Amino acid sequence: AQSVSQHNHHVILSEAASLELGCNYSYGGTVNLFWYVQYPGQHLQLLLKYFSGDPLVKGIKGFEAEFIKSKFSFNLRKPSVQWSDTAEYFCAVMQGGGADGLTFGKGTHLIIQP
Amino acid sequence: DTAVSQTPKYLVTQMGNDKSIKCEQNLGHDTMYWYKQDSKKFLKIMFSYNNKELIINETVPNRFSPKSPDKAHLNLHINSLELGDSAVYFCASSRKQGSTEAFFGQGTRLTVV
Numbered sequence: 001a002q003s004v005s006q007h008n009h010h011v012i013l014s015e016a017a018s019l020e021l022g023c024n025y026s027y028g029g030t031v032n033l034f035w036y037v038q039y040p041g042q043h044l045q046l047l048l049k050y051f052s053g054d055p056l057v058k059g060i061k062g063f064e065a066e067f068i069k070s071k072f073s074f075n076l077r078k079p080s081v082q083w084s085d086t087a088e089y090f091c092a093v094m095q096g097g098g099a100d101g102l103t104f105g106k107g108t109h110l111i112i113q114p
Numbered sequence: 115d116t117a118v119s120q121t122p123k124y125l126v127t128q129m130g131n132d133k134s135i136k137c138e139q140n141l142g143h144d145t146m147y148w149y150k151q152d153s154k155k156f157l158k159i160m161f162s163y164n165n166k167e168l169i170i171n172e173t174v175p176n177r178f179s180p181k182s183p184d185k186a187h188l189n190l191h192i193n194s195l196e197l198g199d200s201a202v203y204f205c206a207s208s209r210k211q212g213s214t215e216a217f218f219g220q221g222t223r224l225t226v227v
Binding site for chain 1: 156220
């Protein structure tokens with residue numbers, strides 16, 4: 001069974017700092033990769049996704065992620081964070097066929113201090 | 115226009131009761147899901163339905179029974195509620211099984227007292 005690891009459970013940054021959240025997965029076959037964000041009291045929203053092609057994908061709100069197949073990683077980055085980026089971030093993986101739905105990491109709670 | 119809507123948003127109930135959470139999507143998607151988010155924010159899939167047929171049934175107590183009357187609805191019925199059932203339950207849908215993104219509802223916070 002596939003699994004997803006997010007290395008940091010809590011991250012605290014100041015505004016304008018650069019962000020990188022780590023995500024590694026354990027499945028060796030074809031995967032689709034996602035980052036979701038959950039703002040306080042709100043539902044999950046898709047930040048970005050990778051299915052194929054350019055391994056550097058750009059999402060909403062200035063986020064990007066890079067798929068590195070050899071490292072089984074899909075790290076999320078943002079060059080300069082804002083206070084409004086405070087949220088819970090989830091990495092998720094779906095095997096190519098999608099038969100098992102999404103497998104989520106445990107989430108990273110990001111707090112941006114003004 | 116909410117794409118995936120769940121009701122109720124909050125549900126507080128006593129142990130032993132039976133309750134249902136409703137989910138509807140107006141996106142014309144074929145596949146719908148139920149996910150459970152525990153107190154540590156960990157999300158795990160519970161069920162997946164594709165065109166009203168059960169595809170995934172993870173290790174979930176049989177007190178949980180999904181019902182899909184049509185492609186646009188996937189309701190979750192829970193019998194004999196236990197304290198450990200307290201969580202946020204998310205409904206989601208995707209255009210088809212697998213290759214597209216999932217759209218999530220706003221979640222239902224269930225508290226069992």
